[in-house]
Structure formats: structure tokens, C-alpha cells
Amino acid sequence: MSLDQLVKDDEKTPVLCLPHQCEFLSDTWLDRVRDFLAKEISRTDSALPLFSLAMRLVDAPAHLGFDENIAQCSVRFDGSQLQVDRQIEGDFEVLVEGAYQAGLFMAQIVGAQVPGCLAEAEREKQHLFGAQALRMQGQISDARVQGVMARLYDHMARLTVENPDLCHRAEALGLARHIREVEEQGYTVIENAISPEFADDVRAATLRAVMAHDGYQLQWMLYHGQEFERLLQNAPLMTLMDASLGRGAGIGSISAIVRGPGPGGIPLHNDYSMIPEPYPDFAMTGVGVWALEDWTVASGPTWIVPGSHRERRAPNKGEGLDRGVAIEMPKGSVVYFTYGVWHWQGDRSEPGQRVTVHSHFNRGILRGLEPKRVDVQMMHRNAPRLGEMLGEDDWFDKLDAHGRDYLRAGHMAKLQAFTEQRKKLLLSQVSTGPESVLTS
Ligand SMILES: [Fe+2]
Missing domain, CATH: 3.30.1050.10 (SCP2 sterol-binding domain)
Structure with missing residues (x-):
């Protein structure tokens, strides 16, 4: 269009x-x-x-x-x-x-x-x-x-x-290369997507929440403090989500993991739970994992098998381990992976704890792993971007005495069409065209 x-x-x-x-x-x-x-x-x-x-x-x-x-x-x-x-x-x-x-x-x-x-x-x-x-x-x-x-x-x-022009926004945020990488490799890293100070704040808030429960992992992290409301709306990460999952992508699960030294606890897998094979050639889910300390091989980072999303299936046991790369990135960075790319949690050889927040989003037509709670006061203290990921801007699960919410249906169809059009332009220009498409 x-x-x-x-x-x-x-x-x-x-x-x-x-x-x-x-x-x-x-x-x-x-x-x-x-x-x-x-x-x-x-x-x-x-x-x-x-x-x-x-x-x-x-x-x-x-x-x-x-x-x-x-x-x-x-x-x-x-x-x-x-x-x-x-x-x-x-x-x-x-x-x-x-x-x-x-x-x-x-x-x-x-x-x-x-x-x-x-x-x-x-x-x-x-x-x-x-x-x-x-x-x-x-x-x-x-x-x-x-x-x-x-x-x-x-x-x-x-x-x-948020700026609905995906192409323009990606250029302004320096993300054209990253969107291309997601298409080619199934993942990308946005280094320093938040400041080290904000990463420290999120880490502290994560530990407060997780330690009040089992000390290892926790879901529904959006509801554990405003640090998470801000983190979820991170403009660079959400631009990658928009590019791969389309507008109206909803929260699938916002989880936290705290882990110490030792072997990785999450073996090779992908995040396409219960999606029949072969997978579609469009992305169903995407996950951004936030590094709240520097990630090195010794710290037990996520490992990813680049390009494995092209298999359009889950990995067999041990398959692709020899092709995996460790995601090394500084504190405040986020690795984003989608299209069912294969990955696992690495072994940690250094002392201390690795604390991560996992922003897992679904294409808007899918269900999430955790129920959404639309708190009107939370909406009141945030921009519409937060409501979109909680399903406020689309027509799913909405009905009143007059019937379906055709206003939101029409809005999301239009926004999706514009997003797709701008993504195509961005991908064509990143591969062959000029550096900037701001005036197109
Ligand atoms: Fe995973």
C-alpha cells in the first residue's frame, strides 16, 4: 500500500x-x-x-x-x-x-x-x-x-x-543494520540500548522482585515497578519488534532470571512453543534479553545458532551446538532474536550472579504465556506505546453492545500496512541504496 x-x-x-x-x-x-x-x-x-x-x-x-x-x-x-x-x-x-x-x-x-x-x-x-x-x-x-x-x-x-514510520524511526535510531541482521541471522544485538545507570536500576528492581519469590526466576515483571514499564517501551528494542512482529505485537511474557556459577540451565531450544512445523516465513514471537551486567563467555551468556531460523523447525538434540556463537555485549545492551532461531543458556565460569530480563512479545494475533492486566493508572502514567503491547489498540477481545470494535480493526490494518511498506523500503535501501532514507 x-x-x-x-x-x-x-x-x-x-x-x-x-x-x-x-x-x-x-x-x-x-x-x-x-x-x-x-x-x-x-x-x-x-x-x-x-x-x-x-x-x-x-x-x-x-x-x-x-x-x-x-x-x-x-x-x-x-x-x-x-x-x-x-x-x-x-x-x-x-x-x-x-x-x-x-x-x-x-x-x-x-x-x-x-x-x-x-x-x-x-x-x-x-x-x-x-x-x-x-x-x-x-x-x-x-x-x-x-x-x-x-x-x-x-x-x-x-x-x-510512537513514530509510525518504521523506516524513518529505524534510521533515526541507527537501527537499519540491525533490522537487516534479524532477517539474515535471526538475531541482532543493540549495544548500549539503555544507559549503565538505568541498567543498574533495572537490575536492582529485578533482584528485589525475584528474591521475594524463589530467588531464581519470575514472570509478570511488568507489574513489579515503573523501571519495567520504562524498559518495555525502550524505543530501539520496540522498533525491532515492530519490524519483525508488526504493530500491535503483544506481551507474551516478561520474565526475569537470576543465575549463579555453573552449567547453563536452559538447553538448546527455540521459543516457538506449540507452533506446527514447518514454521511460517514471518516471525511469530521475538525475545529481547537485557544484559544488566557485561556479558562475556565467562558470564554464561545466551548462545545462538546464526541462521538456524531458516530451518523453520525446532532443533534436534545437540544439533547446531558447534555453530553457536556466544552473545557478548556490554551492560545495558539487548540481544533480540526471533523467527524461531535456536539458542541456549551458556555455562558460567565466573562468580556472582547474572540477572536478566526477557521481553518476550508475540505477533498480535497470538496468545501470550501470561495474562495481561490493563491497570488504568498504569495507562495514565505512560504513553500509548504501553497500551499497544497490552492489546489496547487492536480489536481482539473487544466487544460492546454494538458489536465488534471496527475502529481498532481498521486502525491496526492501516498501521500494519504502512509498517510493512516502510520495512520493505528500508530493507531495499539498506542492501543497495543510500545510507539515509529520512527524506523518502
Ligand atoms: Fe528461549
């Missing part, structure tokens, strides 16, 4: 999210900023002081239709009139400039009023995109306006979807 086919006659750009959501810096996004601020201004007892902000981000995805793919907007309140539009002429108290995808990373963080939350998000953003990817000049000094802005920030983050 071409981009043109995704645009209805009465639309300027394709609508690739549900009506209650919006894309970062789209016209709908601006409308909701305006509506929210108008309500905030009208409910204050005494007039708010003047305030003004502007944002100018380059390399926005092409489907949003901005001139030269530059997305910009401004907010100005003169004491009586509120103006929210695309003009960024003149002086503003705050000016944000940089790259669209880095801005979107921050725009999906809910927690502007939670101490330390935005500072942690800023650290992760700089870790992924670099210190200069998003720059802010100036600041809001009035405490009441700061409060309004914090509430606006969270309100918009709850509505803002």
Missing part, C-alpha cells in the same frame, strides 16, 4: 493513530495543546503572567507533510489571548530545537511532576541520541506557569504515539 493510498480525500496526511491519540507535532497534537491550555487558563483564579515557548525540530517523518520535514510550533499567552500555531518568529522565553525523533522520545514521557523523572528521561535521551540532539534555551520562571506546563507535558505524553 502506497502512502497516497493511506490518505483519505479529506485528509492532508494519513491518520495512523486512534482518535484519542495523536502524532507528535501534528495538527491534532497542536489542537489538543490549545484546548488543554485554554482550560488551564480559564480555571485559574487570577490571571496567569505572560508566557511563550517555541519548538523547531528537523527530520520529521515525511508523512506528516511539513515543508522540508521541519516540524515547528509555538505557544504564546499575552495575559488575555492564547495563541498556539506554527509561527516561531520573534522572541520566546523557551526555545527547543533539535531532531524530531529525539523530541518524540521526550514527548512520550509521563511524569513531569514526579521528582527526577524528566532528568532520568533526559539522561536516556542523551544516551540514545547524543547531548546535542535536543537543545533547550531559556526557562519558565513563574511557578504557576511551570505547573501548567508540567500538566500540559503529561497530558500530551499520554496521547502521543
Whole structure:
């Protein structure tokens, strides 16, 4: 399906999210900023002081239709009139400039009023995109306006979807090579997908949860703390999930494993539980295993048999062990494998514990290994990305008195078609074309 086919006659750009959501810096996004601020201004007892902000981000995805793919907007309140539009002429108290995808990373963080939350998000953003990817000049000094802005920030983050253009997003995150590797080898490693500091936080939270149970392994890790809510929405890993499993992929199981020295406890296998052979040529499940310490051969890493997914079947006992490679990667990295690739847990010869979190996702049409619990407060403290993996954006398991949820059925079909189209473009251009496809 071409981009043109995704645009209805009465639309300027394709609508690739549900009506209650919006894309970062789209016209709908601006409308909701305006509506929210108008309500905030009208409910204050005494007039708010003047305030003004502007944002100018380059390399926005092409489907949003901005001139030269530059997305910009401004907010100005003169004491009586509120103006929210695309003009960024003149002086503003705050000016944000940089790259669209880095801005979107921050725009999906809910927690502007939670101490330390935005500072942690800023650290992760700089870790992924670099210190200069998003720059802010100036600041809001009035405490009441700061409060309004914090509430606006969270309100918009709850509505803002991830960039639906897989090709553009993968390029912006430096993942085109990784998507190609998954197709060819059945796996890839994203080094340093989170900061070492965040890896330490996740490791500590994992140990707290696991030690309260059997001390070895645990499932349902999403529900053991906000560290896991953040980890699951990791933009690089979810981009690989989107590429191989399609949009609307659901959580299959979020598990943790703590292991000490000794032989590996999980023999050669694949993750295609009860899937008949030969396996389909599209991916059914994918797993990202997070390294929360440095992984070396001595630490007992996962071993993978590259290309074994082409067999489209489970391994026979001992088959492929001589072709296995140890996944060595620094703390904060994630290995992603799919297509039923063969793997096992290696022996650990060094002391101490290896602590891992396993993000196991299924194509949206499949069932998970653990039941999903949609907690409305969890949804409220996260962007729509988390709801998507809990099945909130598709039509499965949904029905009301009027019948099936055709709105979500249509939305997911459109999003899937766009994702597939962009994946094909990415794969064709990575193999033979130019380095960047940002303007395509
Ligand atoms: Fe496995």
C-alpha cells in the first residue's frame, strides 16, 4: 500500500493513530495543546503572567507533510489571548530545537511532576541520541506557569504515539543494520540500548522482585515497578519488534532470571512453543534479553545458532551446538532474536550472579504465556506505546453492545500496512541504496 493510498480525500496526511491519540507535532497534537491550555487558563483564579515557548525540530517523518520535514510550533499567552500555531518568529522565553525523533522520545514521557523523572528521561535521551540532539534555551520562571506546563507535558505524553514510520524511526535510531541482521541471522544485538545507570536500576528492581519469590526466576515483571514499564517501551528494542512482529505485537511474557556459577540451565531450544512445523516465513514471537551486567563467555551468556531460523523447525538434540556463537555485549545492551532461531543458556565460569530480563512479545494475533492486566493508572502514567503491547489498540477481545470494535480493526490494518511498506523500503535501501532514507 502506497502512502497516497493511506490518505483519505479529506485528509492532508494519513491518520495512523486512534482518535484519542495523536502524532507528535501534528495538527491534532497542536489542537489538543490549545484546548488543554485554554482550560488551564480559564480555571485559574487570577490571571496567569505572560508566557511563550517555541519548538523547531528537523527530520520529521515525511508523512506528516511539513515543508522540508521541519516540524515547528509555538505557544504564546499575552495575559488575555492564547495563541498556539506554527509561527516561531520573534522572541520566546523557551526555545527547543533539535531532531524530531529525539523530541518524540521526550514527548512520550509521563511524569513531569514526579521528582527526577524528566532528568532520568533526559539522561536516556542523551544516551540514545547524543547531548546535542535536543537543545533547550531559556526557562519558565513563574511557578504557576511551570505547573501548567508540567500538566500540559503529561497530558500530551499520554496521547502521543510512537513514530509510525518504521523506516524513518529505524534510521533515526541507527537501527537499519540491525533490522537487516534479524532477517539474515535471526538475531541482532543493540549495544548500549539503555544507559549503565538505568541498567543498574533495572537490575536492582529485578533482584528485589525475584528474591521475594524463589530467588531464581519470575514472570509478570511488568507489574513489579515503573523501571519495567520504562524498559518495555525502550524505543530501539520496540522498533525491532515492530519490524519483525508488526504493530500491535503483544506481551507474551516478561520474565526475569537470576543465575549463579555453573552449567547453563536452559538447553538448546527455540521459543516457538506449540507452533506446527514447518514454521511460517514471518516471525511469530521475538525475545529481547537485557544484559544488566557485561556479558562475556565467562558470564554464561545466551548462545545462538546464526541462521538456524531458516530451518523453520525446532532443533534436534545437540544439533547446531558447534555453530553457536556466544552473545557478548556490554551492560545495558539487548540481544533480540526471533523467527524461531535456536539458542541456549551458556555455562558460567565466573562468580556472582547474572540477572536478566526477557521481553518476550508475540505477533498480535497470538496468545501470550501470561495474562495481561490493563491497570488504568498504569495507562495514565505512560504513553500509548504501553497500551499497544497490552492489546489496547487492536480489536481482539473487544466487544460492546454494538458489536465488534471496527475502529481498532481498521486502525491496526492501516498501521500494519504502512509498517510493512516502510520495512520493505528500508530493507531495499539498506542492501543497495543510500545510507539515509529520512527524506523518502
Ligand atoms: Fe528461549
